[in-house]
Amino acid sequence: MGEKKEDRRVGRTRRLMQEALMALVEEKGYERITVQDILDWADVGRSTFYAHFRDKDELLLSWFEHLRTLFEQQQQALLTARRTGNAPEVNIVLDLFRYTGKHHKLYKAISGRESGEMIRKYLHRYLSGLLQPVLEGLRVSRRTLPVPVEVTTHQLVSSLLSLMTWWLDHNMPYPPEKMEEMFRILTRPSIEAALGKGAARPKEEAAVNPKGNDDSATSFYNLFIDPFCCPGR
Amino acid sequence: MGEKKEDRRVGRTRRLMQEALMALVEEKGYERITVQDILDWADVGRSTFYAHFRDKDELLLSWFEHLRTLFEQQQQALLTARRTGNAPEVNIVLDLFRYTGKHHKLYKAISGRESGEMIRKYLHRYLSGLLQPVLEGLRVSRRTLPVPVEVTTHQLVSSLLSLMTWWLDHNMPYPPEKMEEMFRILTRPSIEAALGKGAARPKEEAAVNPKGNDDSATSFYNLFIDPFCCPGR
DNA sequence: TAAGAAAAAGTACATAGTGTTTGAAAATAA
C-alpha cells in the first residue's frame, strides 16, 4: 500500500493494452492476435509493450488478475452486507457461474488453446488455495482419510472448472442456478465420502437421516461455498 | 482392411519421425522442439515431413492414436481372456492408470502446454464416447434426471483425467491401485446421485445397506469400468 | 530384372512473427 505512486502514463498504457487485447480477443481469438495487432489497436510503440510485459501471455494474465480482484471485491462486499444487514446468502459457486457467464466471450476466445490451459491452471491454483484450508477444517477425525485432502481439493476444483467449461462450451444452456445445483448434486456425496462419513455435520446427528435433504449437509455446503471465512490468501 | 498395401517407405519414415519426436520430447519437452530438430534426428528431408504431417501437432496426435490402438488391443485381449478362461476382472480405470504411468515421461513433456490441452481434449472425447452410452443404459427411469447424462459423463471423465493429471504432476506418489480406489470413492456416490437413487442396482435390494460395501454397487462399478460391452466406436 | 510409379532428398525462398537495441522526443513529478 505504501507504494511510490506510479507515473500516470504507466497505468494508462497498461490499460490501453489490456483494452486492446480484449477487443481483439473477441474479434479474432487470442492465439491469432500478434503483438503488432495490439500495438496498432492501442496505438503504442513496440518497445513500450515490451517495457511492460514480457510477452502476450503476461498481458493476458494481468487481465485475469484484474478480473480476479474485481470478483474478490464483489465477494467481500456481499459478505459484509450479509453480516450487517439482511442480505441474501453468499454462494461463491453460484457467483462464479454468474461471473464467468458474463465473461463468456473472453472464455470462448481462449478455450482449448495454450492460453486456455494457462488460465485453467491459474484458476485451479487460486481456487485450490481457497478451498483446501476449508476442507482441512472440515475433516472429522485426525485419522488417515481414505482420500488425502489434497486430492479431494484437486478433485473438487477440477469438477467445478470442468462443469464451467462444459457450460460455456455449450453456450450456457442452463441458468447459473441450475448449474450450481448440478454441481452440488454431483460433488456433495463425494465430499462426504472422501472426508469420512458425517464430515462437517454438527456433532449431534451423525449417522441418521440417509436422505440428503437435512439442513446440516446444507450448512456444511455453505461452509464449503463460503471460503472467505477462512482467508486463504 | 482392404487397403492397397502401403509402400514400405511410408511406414518407415512415419515411424522414424515418431521415434524422433518421442526421443526429443523426453530430452527437451514438446514445445521447444522445432521441425528442424525432428528432421535432424530422424534424418529425413524437410519436404518429406510435410508430405506426411501438416505440422508438429499432427505428428504428436498420430503418436497418441498409436498408443490408443495399443491400449485398445490390450483391453480386447484381456476381455476375451476373461470370457474364455479364468482371467482376473477387467478394470479399465486401473489399467488406464497403469498405462499412463508407464508413459509418464511423455505426459510430463507436454503437460500444461498447448499440446497438453490438445491431448486432454482428445482423451476426453475418446473416453466420453465410451462412457456415455454406458451411463445412458444405467439410468433407472426414463424420467428427467436431476443432472443430464451428458453432464454426468463430462463430469466423470473430467474427474478421471484430473486425478490422472494430479497423479502424474506429483510424480505418482501412490500406486495405480490406490488411485483407482480413490477415484471410486470420489465418484461412485456422485454417479448414483446423478442417475437417480439406486441406479444400476439389481432390482431386489434398493435402499438398504447404507454402507458402501455391497456387491451391487461394485458390480455396477464394473459395468462402468467395462465399456467394451457397449462398443462406443 | 526392368519399367514405371511413388517417395524422399536437396535447395532455395517467401513469409511472418518475435524480442532487442538505439537515440531522440514527450510527458510527468517535484
Added chain:
DNA sequence: TTATTTTCAAACACTATGTACTTTTTCTTA
C-alpha cells in the same frame, strides 16, 4: 523550471514455418 521517467520510431537480428520445384533414390509389380 528541471530532472526523471516513459514513450516512440526505426531498424535489425533471429528463429521458425511452410511451400515450390527439381533431382535422386527406392519400391512395386509385371
